Amino acid sequence: MYKISKNLKTLSFVLMAVGILSLAFGFMTTPSSVEDVKHQMEQHNNHDADVVEHSEADADHAVVKVNDHHDEAHAEHVFTQMKNRPWAAFYVSALFFFFLALGAMAFMAIQYVAQAGWSVVLLRVMEAISSYMIVGGIIVFLILVAGGLHMHHVFHWMDASLVDPLSANYDPIIDGKSGYLNVPFFLIRIAVYMAGWILAYFLLGKYSTEQETSGDNKPYNKAFKASAIFMVFYGVTSSTGAWDMVMSVDPHWFSTLFGWYVFSGMFVSAIATIALVTIYLKSQGYLEFVNPSHIHDLGKFMFGLSIFWTYLWFSQFMLYWYANIPEEVTYYLARFADYKIPFWTMVAINFAFPVLVLMDANKKKFPLTMVITGVVIIIGHYLDVFVMIMPGSVGSHWGFGIVEIGSFLGFLGLFIYIVFTSLEKKGLLAKGHPMLKESEHYHYYNLEHGDDH
């Protein structure tokens, strides 16, 4: 049985405290009224003429100094964006860590469906990571509910005046989508996705516990069926969920590939997480049955899926660049205007780093290379989520400060606490699994294990 170490527990609590404090700081430092914003802007104007540059970059801001009325509207716009910032930072981290758990869940289900033999020794790790889905899912859902209650405007389309033909803000494009993008239907959809995903987690967990004591393979077969059904559900909802939770932040924009793109990112970062947790546990003397071949296989997945992610990124980016249709390229123009550094950084580190480091077959079995690559992949894909959410919610008023880093650390603490406490609940070896022996004996043919022979 695994017991979470005291240090790790303390660390997770410290991280959570940092998260809460920095979030509180974030909410306190946002301007409380439009007047504040105007005041700040005036000061800003006095300091330098930066605003002019912004006005060129950001179409929304193109009319900064034209007249009083526009000034007013602009200030209000800026006010909304600045008020969104702590919420958006909170949401990016909440979503990212939820995706880690969901991706691990999908990976686990695929192992069942594909009847994979090698990965059985890692089953408990996957289960523990998926267990974060419950808390993580509830937090994400609450943030979305808060949006529906107009506590924040990360989701611009939730503003009722946009779909009111009589309003000055009326937006016919968003109104055209209101059959799909409306708050009640949106929340119902999210609730259904979450319920389905979490239910599947409970079922797979239950069957794998039953399999430990059951003499036959009945629970295993049930888990197989449950995984197949989950994969169908997930196959659809991973796309629709990505449209709802991520793509609708930019409500005018659309891309058919988007769902699969988000999936590939969440999948590769989830596998990196599995590798990191496994290597940590092994360094603590647990998981004695995990051998270098298993780590090597996780490395192969990280390598292959990093290329797959880049492939999808390229397909989407290149096709929009090539055709150059205004309503499509706006998405990337917004990112080029204000997010150039995080955008290109994340492309570079999500592609080049894992590909170059993990290409050599022998490198993939070394814990140190795997840890470094895993951390880089996780940071890279956090940045990916960051660049997907931020431009639509805070525009040019983004930063990478206390609130962003703090909320990432806070969720990291929560994630560590939940994952490692749920590891305590079951044995680390999925006993009774029909493929267990295959997994324990697994030795990739041209890999030196070092400890044998």
Place this chain on the structure above:
Amino acid sequence: MHYESDIREPLILGDKSYGDITRDVAAPVEGKANKMWWFVFSLALIAFLWGIGVMAYTVGTGIGTWGLNKTVGWAWDITNFVWWVGIGHAGTLISAVLLLFRQKWRMSINRSAEAMTIFAVVQAALFPLLHMGRPWLAYWVFPFPNNFGSLWVNFNSPLLWDVFAISTYFSVSTVFWYVGLIPDFAMIRDRAVKPFQKHIYKIMSFGWSGKAKHWQRFEEVSLVLAGLATPLVLSVHTIVSMDFATSVIPGWHTTIFPPYFVAGAIFSGFAMVQTLLIIMRKVVSLESYITIQHIEMMNIVIMLTGSIVGVAYITELFMAWYSGVEYEQYAFLNRATGPYWWAYLSMMTFNVVSPQLMWFKKLRTSIMFTFVLSIIVNTGMWFERFVIIVTSLHRDYLPSSWSMFSPTYVDIGIFVGTIGFFFVLFLLYARTFPVIAQAELKTILKSSGENQKKLHKHE
């Protein structure tokens, strides 16, 4: 050494030894063709000759013999091109991707699947070649110095990417296939008694000896080729999809095209493998090696990729509405309810609905059902390309340019001819090549042979 769980079904049925595998694989090459083979071969040959006739007519007379018009400037030819390229995806997928995923069931089907791939790509390449009108100038697609014609080739054009992608794919697949074939040719060489046969297989086997160092390199080369071929196979259909997706034509310009074309290609490729192997395993008695389990596995892949394609269809449809772009919306409405609704309906039923029947174990382990379904799937995939190409083009922005497409007998003749050509090649292959990668298959006999598994269990 290698342990395999009891719950896995055996992949080689019966009590086979290494020698049995040798004999079974060499039998079709050493024996005489039966009547069935001659019958199918003559049929294919007639279709092929007919195809040669109409191709000659096209080249001699001009592309005006085809049914294209100024609105639908791409139709039958590109449909067939994409269809054949798509079919040509399963082989490399089976040999490369399944190798990387350590799926042992690939071993008795990869040889034939790769052969099918190569033959299908040959068919595909014929269509752009003929569409050039002056095929003897086809080398102009390569980057020659510009005093040959005007300027350099245009590297910004997806059509040129296609040239590079397909020639790389074709040549790398062939080499991959041949590297695997060499030890098996050597096996036939060492058994051959007729001097002519021995001589031919001596040339074909490149003097293979089976030395330990050679096998070590062989395995490394196979692995690296698999690693290279996996992204390659993805890139080929991706680039084919970019022929459409880089344009601004509603119904073509959509970002999901690259992965969805790849999924569709695997889908149709596996269906074609099923069609061929179900016949072949019977005709050359390889039922012990290409078992019901192999067929079931391939059916599961068909079901999976069919579902991916289905999700993509629905995504496209939904996004057309969600985008709020009226041209997109019209393009998709027109697909479903316009004059080509029957093509759209066939595509949807054949590709999305019918593979879902594979959820029933009884159906996916039925040989007859699989055979019928594999043909249905390939018909459906043909319609998919037809829908994408013709329905997107036949309604132009200007209603005065609206038009319909109907193929001429030349169009149909070329298509039938390529099917004939394909079967001629495959039938010749089945008589002269070792149709199962016997050397590789021998490596899994001990862990996955039926009798060997039983012995393990009793130990």
Place this chain on the structure above:
Amino acid sequence: MSKKLIHGLFDDDDILMDGVKAVRQKGYEIDEVYTPFPIHGLDKAMGLKPTRIAYASFAYGVFGLLFASWLTWYMMISDWPQNIGGKPNQTWLQNMLAFTPIMFELTVFMAAHLMVWTYFFKNKLYPGQKAGNPDPRTTDDMFMMEFIFEGDSTELESILKESGAVEVNVKEIKDTTGNQLWFKIPKTAVVLIFALSSLTSCSSSDEPQREPNTVYMPDMYYSVAYEPYSADPNGVDGMEARIPADNTIKRGYVPYEIPDTNEGYQEALDSLKSPIATTDETLKKGEYLYNIYCISCHGINGDGQGKLVQNEKYLGVPSYAPSRLPNITEGSIFHVETYGKNMMGSHASQLTSQERWKVAQHVLKLRSQLK
């Protein structure tokens, strides 16, 4: 003492593996093992070094990538830049997205093909090579250890038998005439290549074609409806097309009435004035467009030294400098952009009149900086 060739034949791969280990433990070096299929771990048991062919493949792949980068850069950027789809076309990096597929394909092409060639070369495999295995059964179901041995071999033979060899054969090596040419091109190949090349070298005759080809896309040429400018017995004035109402222009079009003649040019030069004021913004736009549509010939400074001129694809492109073209105004520049002049073609279909005016502003700016 003469050398002996000792062959130990086994009928099972596991027994062979144990045999290899046993023989090596006793201090014998195995010269070769022939097997019908690859056996995992055999190379290590025999003490063979791991193969480095994968690293070779990586190097070939890097070469392919560099080659493709050079190819696309040389042809599309350096030697003959083309304006494709109105995208910036003077730097490789800006067009890299479109070159990525080619770069990928050539990387794979080189990595795969050159690796396989290396594999054939290192294994000495080529068509016409003699079978290298001493016993034909080793491609079927037999496994063979081979020793080239000098001295008393009884111990080795007994080890082989003990470890399960079904057959042990000892042969004296008699003839060791070396210096065999290892690579021999078979005659058939020469004949084949010769035949093929003589077939393909048959050139077609230069006779002109007697009959025109069937028309490509017939209904483009032979419309069912009346062609817009054809005669029409039912039409007004016996003509299919109607004359548009007076002063009709197409949507968004700004009419330009000065004709494309020498007088017209002079008129534009003298009296045509830009309708838009010169601001930083219009200059910036003008520069952007100039750097896509004009730069390849006129050069970034307007000195007539664009890449196409430097590479001698086109000659005689003048500099905008007052010393070279003393008499140009924004009106004449606009006129030339609209109609073209000498070698230069019209740009009216690519740039709107507003855009042409902005380009003209940029040209004047360049002119002011030239001497």
